Amino acid sequence: MKMLQQPVWMLRALAVLAGGASVMGCFSNRQNEGAKLYETHCSNCHGAKGEGLKRLIPPLAGSDYLTKNRQGLACLVRKGLKGPLLVNGVEFNQVMPPADTHLTDSQITNILNFVQTSWGNQGEIFTIREVSEQLRGCGASDGR
Structure with missing residues (x-):
């Protein structure tokens, strides 16, 4: 037995x-989904290392904007941006295209977390719940 x-x-x-x-x-x-998504959807403008492009496109690496505007980052990715913004004391005024149709809430979370923890950034990690709540606040959550 x-x-x-x-x-x-x-x-x-x-x-x-x-x-x-x-x-x-x-x-x-x-x-590595956040890194892959960043490379596909963001790096053409913001650079492979988040360096931005001179005074045309703001940097994400070492960006004070990320910490000062945490509550609006998910909506910024989903809806894009028109008009000026200030990053590290430099004004930028280019159009950032929206990701309305091609990124889910989950994918936006992964991109934001990649940016928050790359290139010397030490931002607080986002949860999917936090990102979905931000997106609901601007009428842009897809629930995925």
């Missing part, structure tokens, strides 16, 4: 490990 229980125990252990590996695969596949 003891011999029969050992294989059952081993099978259960293997099943748990396989399930854990499967779950870890899901997380590791999404681990």
Whole structure:
């Protein structure tokens, strides 16, 4: 009887490990999603290292705007921006196109978290709930 229980125990252990590996695969596949999304949707203007472009496009690296305007960042990404803004004491006045149709709330969260933790930025991480609440506040949450 003891011999029969050992294989059952081993099978259960293997099943748990396989399930854990499967779950870890899901997380590791999404681990760099913010960086990939930034590269696809933001880097053409803001630069690969968040450096911006002279006085045309504001930097994200070391940007005081990120901390001073945290409550509006999700809406800025979703709705875009027209008109002047001040970043690190420099005024910028270019149009930032909206991401109304091609980024989900979750993807915006991942982009914001990538920016908050890259290039020396040490901003507080966003939760999906926080981003969705910000987006609901400007009428722009997609619930995803």
